[in-house]
Amino acid sequence: MVLLQLDPFLNELTSMFERSTEAGSVWVTLKRSSLKSKVVRNKMATAGEAIEYRCLIRATNGKKTISTSVGPKDHQRFQASYATILKAHMTSLKKRERKDKKKSSESDKREGTSKRPKKS
């Protein structure tokens, strides 16, 4: 697993999305972590030190995994770039045409087509 700095991670994430357009998925996982082992953490807790937590972000396309760790100082910047990347790539989601109460994904899965007269 490759641990990267923030910006290379974002670049890799972008190319991952681009490569997975025809087939495959992109998974992104977010988890809070202090990146220290339990022993060290216990020691720090007993010593009265505040444990600094970071946000661990992992991305994979099934074959390759990349990761990065974001602290409170860079999380705003990361958040903004991350949002931009997602917005740019999630283009195959359906635009909203009408107010659907039901989850249209369920019905579409069964139908296998997006054109379905649902107006009642």
Place this chain on the structure above:
Amino acid sequence: MVYITSWDEFVERSVQLFRADPDSTRYVMKYRHCDGKLVLKVTDNRECLKYKTDQAQEAKKMEKLNNIFFTLMARGPEVDLSEVTGKEQTDAQPTKRGRGRKQ
């Protein structure tokens, strides 16, 4: 796997889940461009909440949720969430220091 149908319920329960156990709760997102589907999962390895969609508008809501999680995770679960604004109401890590934007 529990698929939640209401977005707001999903958000609320995931935040609750995270606040209850910040060290083991994780948020996973899977996107398949070829199927045009997005699935979100929040789990603490005991309970699992999922949400799936194929709507572009939901992606926007998901972005807000991403922001929430980023803030929670980077700053600590005691951060007071006011959704979009006022994420800096409590400071940094889970210490009880509050900067207090209120008068």
